[in-house]
Amino acid sequence: MSARPFRLGLIGYPLGRSLSPQIHRAALASLGLEGDYRPYPLPPLPQGEARLLELLAALRGGELHGLNVTIPYKSAVLGYLDRLSAVARAIGAVNTILVQEGELLGENTDAGAFWADLQRLWGERLEGDRPALVLGAGGAARAVAYALLIEGWQVVVAARRREQAERLAYELNQSVHPLPEKGGRGACAARMPLRPGGSASLQEARLWEAWADSLQPSLVVNATPLGMPPQAQASPWPRGAALPHRAMIYDLVYNPPHTRWLRRAEAAGLEAANGLGMLIEQAAGAFQLWTGLQPPREALWRALA
Ligand code: NAP
Numbered sequence: 001m002s003a004r005p006f007r008l009g010l011i012g013y014p015l016g017r018s019l020s021p022q023i024h025r026a027a028l029a030s031l032g033l034e035g036d037y038r039p040y041p042l043p044p045l046p047q048g049e050a051r052l053l054e055l056l057a058a059l060r061g062g063e064l065h066g067l068n069v070t071i072p073y074k075s076a077v078l079g080y081l082d083r084l085s086a087v088a089r090a091i092g093a094v095n096t097i098l099v100q101e102g103e104l105l106g107e108n109t110d111a112g113a114f115w116a117d118l119q120r121l122w123g124e125r126l127e128g129d130r131p132a133l134v135l136g137a138g139g140a141a142r143a144v145a146y147a148l149l150i151e152g153w154q155v156v157v158a159a160r161r162r163e164q165a166e167r168l169a170y171e172l173n174q175s176v177h178p179l180p181e182k183g184g185r186g187a188c189a190a191r192m193p194l195r196p197g198g199s200a201s202l203q204e205a206r207l208w209e210a211w212a213d214s215l216q217p218s219l220v221v222n223a224t225p226l227g228m229p230p231q232a233q234a235s236p237w238p239r240g241a242a243l244p245h246r247a248m249i250y251d252l253v254y255n256p257p258h259t260r261w262l263r264r265a266e267a268a269g270l271e272a273a274n275g276l277g278m279l280i281e282q283a284a285g286a287f288q289l290w291t292g293l294q295p296p297r298e299a300l301w302r303a304l305a
Pocket residue numbers: 071110136137138139140141159160161164223224225226228252253254275276278279280282
């Protein structure tokens with residue numbers, strides 16, 4: 001890999017609270033690489049289109065070497081790229097763009113990052129076929145559900161809009177199914193039941209508790225923004241409904257580091273973690289695609305300490 005200055009960046013809107021510049025600058029510094037990682041705030045389409053095209057042209061022309069993508073462009077950018085990786089295509093969202101053989105390739109490092117962080121946290125507890133409950137059905141939920149399905153989990157998605165959860169289940173069932181078997185357990189379209197929770201159960205604690213209890217999930221993942229400003233006091237779990245016994249609790253929200261939901265899970269004696277590790281892993285995955293190098297994780301954690 002050449003010692004060129006790496007010009008990297010992030011597109012999305014708004015970007016004022018993003019931690020990605022800190023992580024990637026720490027990655028460059030820890031490896032002694034020259035370069036920078038800049039936020040490129042792009043208002044949503046159609047206003048942002050002209051600037052988006054400029055940035056993609058800079059990438060293709062070699063003036064930029066890599067871009068991360070965040071809200072609201074993770075899906076919106078798909079139509080502007082030449083190719084998608086199999087993972088990005090299955091999830092329907094891109095968080096990393098790189099140039100390969102002159103073409104713009106869209107990749108998604110969120111799914112692998114989520115699984116890597118789960119392994120770091122809970123290792124052997126993840127073995128075996130287990131049910132997982134994913135709260136929310138947006139882009140992050142798709143990455144999480146994809147990672148779990150590929151690893152042989154049964155996944156149930158609960159969202160306030162039932163049709164969104166059903167679409168997620170249907171599309172992932174379609175796209176995960178044809179993938180080759182992994183680790184002998186196989187990709188498991190059939191294991192995602194097409195019975196996502198409806199909005200009624202999200203509002204009705206008693207119904208929700210019975211429903212969630214019947215699933216007996218080993219893992220519950222919050223993939224909604226509930227718990228994050230401006231909804232910092234909100235919890236994705238209905239008030240008054242008991243948390244599942246012995247489930248591992250993972251909150252994709254990392255700012256604040258201890259959401260109300262995490263505090264409640266910890267108070268109930270459950271093992272609980274926020275999404276900072278996933279954030280670091282998705283950044284490390286993108287950085288490796290752009291530079292060919294794995295940044296030392298301690299340096300990335302230190303940058304956010
Ligand atoms: P998204 O595409 O907007 O999806 C959010 C999901 O949450 C949708 O299903 C949405 O439903 C639901 N939701 C939003 N507000 C809700 C509410 N008040 N009550 C119930 N459901 C609600 O967002 P995303 O990209 O998936 O991101 C979700 C969260 O994950 C964000 O907090 C993001 O910061 C975090 N995240 C973390 C990482 C990490 O590395 N740790 C990576 C990616 C994302 P509607 O469609 O009906 O609004």
